[in-house]
Amino acid sequence: MPEKFLKPYDSAAAEPLIYQKWAESGYFAPENLPNLPDGSPRTEPYTIIMPPPNANGSLHAGHAVFVTIEDLLIRYNRMKGKKTLWLPGADHAGFETQVVYEKKLEKEGRTRFGMDPGVLRNEILQFTMANKSFMEGQMRQLGASCDWNREKFTLEPDVIRTVYDTFKKLYADGLVYRGKRIVNWCSKHQTSLSNLETERVSRTDPFYYFKYGPFTIGTVRPETKFADKYVVMHPDDVRYAQYKEGDKIEIEWINGPITATVIKDEASDPEMGSGVMTITPWHSGVDFDIAKRHNLGLEQIIDERGKLLPVAGEFAGMSIKEARPLIVEKLKSKGLLEKIDEKYVHEVPVCYKCGREIEPQVKEQWFVKIKSLAEPVIKAIEAGEVTFYPEHYKKILLNWLTNIEDWNISRQIIWGIPIPVWYKGSDIFVGENPPAGGAGEGWGRDPDTFDTWFSSGQWPFATLGFPDSQDYKTFYPTQVMETGGDLIFFWVSRMLMLGLYRTGKLPFNTVYLHGMVVAKDGTKMSKSKGNVISPLEMSEKYGTDALRMGLIIGNTPGTPTALYDDKIKAYKHFANKIWNITRFVLENTQGVTPNPVYNFNAADTDLLAEFILVAKDVTADIENYRFYLAGEKLYQYVWHRLADTILEESKTLFKGADEAAIQSRKQFLLYVLRTSLVLLHPFMPFITEEIWSSIQSGSMLIVEPWPNL
RNA sequence: GCGCGGUUAGCUCAGUUGGUAGAGCAUCCCCUUGACGUGGGGAGGGUCAGAGGUUCGAGUCCUCUAUCGCGCACCA
Numbered sequence: 202m203p204e205k206f207l208k209p210y211d212s213a214a215a216e217p218l219i220y221q222k223w224a225e226s227g228y229f230a231p232e233n234l235p236n237l238p239d240g241s242p243r244t245e246p247y248t249i250i251m252p253p254p255n256a257n258g259s260l261h262a263g264h265a266v267f268v269t270i271e272d273l274l275i276r277y278n279r280m281k282g283k284k285t286l287w288l289p290g291a292d293h294a295g296f297e298t299q300v301v302y303e304k305k306l307e308k309e310g311r312t313r314f315g316m317d318p319g320v321l322r323n324e325i326l327q328f329t330m331a332n333k334s335f336m337e338g339q340m341r342q343l344g345a346s347c348d349w350n351r352e353k354f355t356l357e358p359d360v361i362r363t364v365y366d367t368f369k370k371l372y373a374d375g376l377v378y379r380g381k382r383i384v385n386w387c388s389k390h391q392t393s394l395s396n397l398e399t400e401r402v403s404r405t406d407p408f409y410y411f412k413y414g415p416f417t418i419g420t421v422r423p424e425t426k427f428a429d430k431y432v433v434m435h436p437d438d439v440r441y442a443q444y445k446e447g448d449k450i451e452i453e454w455i456n457g458p459i460t461a462t463v464i465k466d467e468a469s470d471p472e473m474g475s476g477v478m479t480i481t482p483w484h485s486g487v488d489f490d491i492a493k494r495h496n497l498g499l500e501q502i503i504d505e506r507g508k509l510l511p512v513a514g515e516f517a518g519m520s521i522k523e524a525r526p527l528i529v530e531k532l533k534s535k536g537l538l539e540k541i542d543e544k545y546v547h548e549v550p551v552c553y554k555c556g557r558e559i560e561p562q563v564k565e566q567w568f569v570k571i572k573s574l575a576e577p578v579i580k581a582i583e584a585g586e587v588t589f590y591p592e593h594y595k596k597i598l599l600n601w602l603t604n605i606e607d608w609n610i611s612r613q614i615i616w617g618i619p620i621p622v623w624y625k626g627s628d629i630f631v632g633e634n635p636p637a638g639g640a641g642e643g644w645g646r647d648p649d650t651f652d653t654w655f656s657s658g659q660w661p662f663a664t665l666g667f668p669d670s671q672d673y674k675t676f677y678p679t680q681v682m683e684t685g686g687d688l689i690f691f692w693v694s695r696m697l698m699l700g701l702y703r704t705g706k707l708p709f710n711t712v713y714l715h716g717m718v719v720a721k722d723g724t725k726m727s728k729s730k731g732n733v734i735s736p737l738e739m740s741e742k743y744g745t746d747a748l749r750m751g752l753i754i755g756n757t758p759g760t761p762t763a764l765y766d767d768k769i770k771a772y773k774h775f776a777n778k779i780w781n782i783t784r785f786v787l788e789n790t791q792g793v794t795p796n797p798v799y800n801f802n803a804a805d806t807d808l809l810a811e812f813i814l815v816a817k818d819v820t821a822d823i824e825n826y827r828f829y830l831a832g833e834k835l836y837q838y839v840w841h842r843l844a845d846t847i848l849e850e851s852k853t854l855f856k857g858a859d860e861a862a863i864q865s866r867k868q869f870l871l872y873v874l875r876t877s878l879v880l881l882h883p884f885m886p887f888i889t890e891e892i893w894s895s896i897q898s899g900s901m902l903i904v905e906p907w908p909n910l
Numbered sequence: 911g912c913g914c915g916g917u918u919a920g921c922u923c924a925g926u927u928g929g930u931a932g933a934g935c936a937u938c939c940c941c942u943u944g945a946c947g948u949g950g951g952g953a954g955g956g957u958c959a960g961a962g963g964u965u966c967g968a969g970u971c972c973u974c975u976a977u978c979g980c981g982c983a984c985c986a
Contacts, residue, residue: 206945209946209948383984396982396983396984397982401982401983408986418986419986420986421986422986433986468984468985468986469986470985470986473985473986474986477986478986479986480986481986485984485985485986486984486985487984487985487986488984488986489984490984547985547986548983548985550984561984591915593914593915594914596913596914597913597914597915597981597982599913600912600913600914600981600982601913601981601982604912604913604982604983606983606984689981690981690982721922723922754924754933754934755922755923755924755933755934757923757924759915760915760916760923763922763923767934767935768922768934768935770948771934771935771948773948774946774948774949775948776948777946777948778945778946778948778949780945780946781945781946781948781949782945782946783945784945784946785945785946786945787945788945789945821926822926825926827926829924830924830925830926833924833933833934836933837933844945844946845949845950845951848945849950852945
């Protein structure tokens with residue numbers, strides 16, 4: 202028996218060496234995998250495109266979950282004899298990374314505003330690349346058996362080329378347009394945001410009722426009302442039947458007399474307040490739509506920094522917070538304040554990064570006519586072409602796709618893929634370079650970058666070298682997209698839409714969405730709460746195998762998973778158990794040569810049948826994405842059946858004199874140990890490979906065939 | 911407003927096509943000197959949120975109620 206089994210398993214020492222062995226074997230790459238047991242080459246592809254982690258920090262528990270689940274699937278399918286590719290990547294993560302970098306700048310007493318864009322871009326690139334290589338090391342530590350030679354970064358030239366081709370095609374097909382529309386504007390980050398990048402928070406604010414000529418209007422935002430010269434009511438509201446569309450009314454307002462125009466529109470809710478409202482089309486989506494329907498003028502009241510413009514008269518230059526009480530005071534002194542409802546509860550949109558209120562602004566930006574892309578995906582999903590784990594995400598996604606709004610893809614940040622568009626007066630040219638003649642002839646480039654999800658949405662085919670490469674032909678469409686449930690709209694939906702649009706095929710037919718990893722008390726892990734569990738620390742402390750089991754067992758798709766020290770510790774104990782089972786078996790089978798076709802006696806035949814049932818069950822569970830059950834069943838069998846019962850019985854048996862029974866049992870123990878290691882490998886790759894190297898010289902467990910049951 | 915979930919043992923959660931309620935942790939008792947104390951054996955503990963229905967049979971399917979939560983959405 203090898204000496205090492207006399208000491209406890211030392212995961213920290215063993216793991217890096219095992220990973221190195223795997224890497225050197227070349228088995229991470231599909232073309233290097235050995236032939237099938239019958240000698241034929243592998244043909245059936247199995248592909249997972251890794252969700253590229255944002256290269257702006259270190260790996261967190263969520264990353265560890267996806268690495269564990271995807272690595273499990275990959276190892277399983279590799280052992281099943283598939284031509285297996287797990288393609289890793291790293292994401293520049295546009296706005297996300299820029300926000301992280303801005304915080305770093307802030308700490309250094311600097312700011313991005315006023316910085317030379319080229320210099321800033323370069324700084325962030327260096328920051329990103331440093332994080333990228335750091336995180337790659339961490340993924341190796343977690344045992345990721347991905348093909349590093351095929352790794353992709355989202356800003357590589359061929360990825361950008363694919364993204365530009367898609368944009369050109371969308372433009373040619375009339376599915377992307379430049380429009381002057383209301384966008385979600387964050388006055389801190391100085392960029393527009395998609396609807397998904399805003400959140401809604403409940404606020405209690407005073408709701409003011411003001412006299413507006415003969416009417417009473419209500420508002421929580423008096424600071425937007427300076428230029429309000431349209432008064433809107435529902436066409437069927439009998440209270441205001443005497444007023445006709447287009448009537449002009451002279452009224453006294455904040456900064457003096459104005460002429461108001463009556464507008465009749467169904468957007469006005471007679472139940473709300475007095476049933477009359479004034480509109481501020483530049484700073485409200487509803488108002489903007491009304492203005493558009495009635496062809497009304499637009500005037501900006503609040504600037505991009507959230508300060509009042511000269512139209513506010515004496516309040517110009519003030520922030521909203523400063524100005525609001527002063528404006529109310531002034532209206533009150535003019536006798537125009539009717540009443541205040543102090544307890545008005547409403548929801549306001551805020552920037553998902555800084556929590557500042559979104560200030561809607563009218564901007565000229567690029568929008569995707571997303572309904573046209575959504576429709577074929579809706580049909581495909583309804584036809585059952587995509588399987589979701591958990592199943593109910595199908596309904597959630599369909600609901601979202603059905604109610605989808607045009608997608609704003611321009612961002613006013615530098616960290617991203619520049620939009621390939623040139624302007625000259627009212628002429629638009631779509632291309633990476635200006636039309637012949639060059640920028641010298643008055644063509645100016647669009648200063649914006651793409652929403653990072655616009656490019657990420659093309660990831661499955663962009664990474665594989667669409668449209669001509671051999672990899673694309675071999676590995677697309679991929680088998681499964683495994684990612685966090687929070688990315689269902691941001692990413693999964695866009696991959697489905699853009700993938701189908703560009704390649705004519707859905708990029709994957711199975712979507713597995715894991716739940717968020719939370720602290721033991723069920724709350725979100727956050728640095729400020731100090732309850733963050735670092736997967737890398739856990740891996741160092743208890744071993745990666747223990748961490749992986751802790752992340753798999755009890756983790757049903759779509760449900761938050763609690764991760765805590767004790768849980769991982771329990772699986773370190775399990776690793777120790779496996780180690781000691783091996784020790785017991787090796788001690789008691791010295792001199793016995795495993796015979797793969799041994800005829801067990803009746804008792805051991807029963808044990809074999811029982812084990813085969815477990816193995817079949819585990820296999821079916823993995824095939825059906827029930828990893829949490831598969832892991833638990835293996836744990837139960839190996840510990841509480843094999844170790845607690847079978848090994849204990851064997852002790853008595855071995856002390857007896859029934860040589861035939863002893864021989865049979867020894868053969869059985871060797872068989873069950875070896876096969877258990879195979880079954881456990883996708884879950885606990887390190888310790889199983891380490892043991893395998895001692896009992897089966899010259900072969901590696903990573904490519905050992907999965908038992909054919 | 912629209913949509914989606916949860917409610918099972920003290921705690922955290924499983925429960926796959928309907929077939930006598932499970933695990934881990936916690937609690938209590940006992941055992942064990944060599945595979946492993948990172949151990950072993952055992953015990954207590956649940957009218958599966960409530961009501962009704964379908965069924966030979968319901969934690970599982972249907973309806974309603976209660977309650978907690980989540981997502982999406984341009985409500986002045």
